[in-house]
Amino acid sequence: MESSPSSSSSSSSSSSSPPSSGGETGGGAVTWFGMSFPFRSPLSLVMDYCAREDSAEPVIIIPRTRPRFQAQPESASASASDSDENACGGAEEVAIRIIGAGEQESGSPSSRGREAACEEAVIGRSGMLSSEARRRMAEERVPLVSLDDAMGSGRDSSSSSSSSSSSSSSSSSSTYQRYDIQQVAKWIEQILPFSLLLLIVFIRQHLQGFFVTICISAVMFKSNEIVKKQTALKGDRKVFVLLGISLAFMLHVICIYWWYRNDDLLYPLAMLPPKSTPPFWHTIFIILVNDTLVRQAAMGFKCLLLIYYKNGRGHNFRRQGQMLTLVEYSLLLYRALLPTPVWYRFFLNKDYGSLFSSLTTGLYLTFKLTSVVEKVQCFVTALKALSKKEVHYGVYATTEQVNAAGDMCAICQEKMQAPILLSCKHMFCEECVSEWFERERTCPLCRALVKPADLRTFGDGSTSLFFQLF
Secondary structure, eight states, X not given: OOHHHHHHHHHHHHHHHHHHHOEEOGGGOEEETTEEESSSOHHHHHHHHHHTOOOOSOEEOOOOOOOTTOOOOSSHHHHHHHHHHHHHTOOSSOOOOEEOGGGOOTTOHHHHHHHHHHHHHHSXXXXXXXXXXXXXXXXXXXXXXXXXXXXXXXXXXXXXXXXXXXXXXXXXXXXXXXXXXXXXXXHHHHHHHHHHHHHHHHHHHTHHHHHHHHHHHHHHHHHHHHXXXXXXXXXXXXXXXXXXXXXXHHHHHHHHHHHTTTTTOSTGGGTOOOSSOOOHHHHHHHHHHHHHHHHHHHHHHHHHHHHHTTTOOTHHHHHHHHHHHHHHHHHHHHHHHTTHHHHHHHHOOGGGOHHHHHHHHHHHHHHHHHHHHHHHHHHHHHHHHHHOOSOXXXXXXXXXXXXXXXXXXXXXXXXXXXXXXXXXXXXXXHHHHHHHTTTOSBOTTTOOBOSOSOOOOOTTOOOOOOOOOO
């Protein structure tokens, strides 16, 4: 009679224990919180699931266990049920297993065999760790390391983390740069149609000015090529052709100025400012038209010089190159002064205040003075070169020197005409060597430096094509 309460308590404890730790039903199924699952134990399910994970991080598995200080049952039935519970996975010890990267494949037979062996070895019949389990745990135990090794590994990990952080920051910065470039490209794509539309409207408003500027510039470029070609013909030039070219250039200039006779184009030619303050774009138009037409008129004057030196050889050919150079540097000086009265009137605008207008005008005149001084120096040097009678890159050779050299020019392969003896002791015709030194500074044979680095020559009849806006 006294054993019935204990047996009943043991039976109640055995009946209440499965919901907390799980019980095994028939057919290998497990009852968990009143639900039946077709597997042997929750530990096997968790280990199988962790073995199938692709993560490279170690996994720690801690099964759910009962407290160690639980009272032991007194009856034989209670001890038998407890032993059954311990055999099914309710062990009093906690088993921890770290699954490495090599054990991630759940389908490998070695991992499944290792799971079964570990499960059988860790949880014994009596609920305690068996000797085989202790041996396996000792083999898999992580060895202790010293403080220096730990510090070294810490430094390695910190360096690797810093390198990874730097690489991540560089990748993020490159991502931001690509994003910024994409935004800029998108912004340009959005404003481009509107910019083109505004440009079309601006050209329509100043259609006549654009058309005239482009036309006279094209004529000026073509005229420069014509003058250079006529200069290269030397004695083969025709007088009536040069006269026709010069007359056409002058007529072109006169027609443009007559067409714009009321637009203050003629005042800057006499270094006089316009009557009224012109707008900005009208100021640019006046300066461009005057600069182009002045060069066109200078080309007509060069054609007249070519007529004068048509049959020139030797000394006259050298003088022709010096005269063309002097005309070009005179033109450069005049072109540097030509925009001054127009910009003077533009900056001296009282609408912006007397102090501001006086300051801007004074600064412009100061800047203009520095450029004009350089042009004056070049003009003076070209004038001095024209006044010199002697050849600055050699001397006229005597009859004995000509006979010793063979009286044969190495450039034209003909008998020498007015031979020039260079400083390197080589001898050539004056016409040939003068034409050579229009482009080079060294001897045609030995490449010795003969001509000093003085002014740039314009003996080939060319004209500077750069626009003088300021």
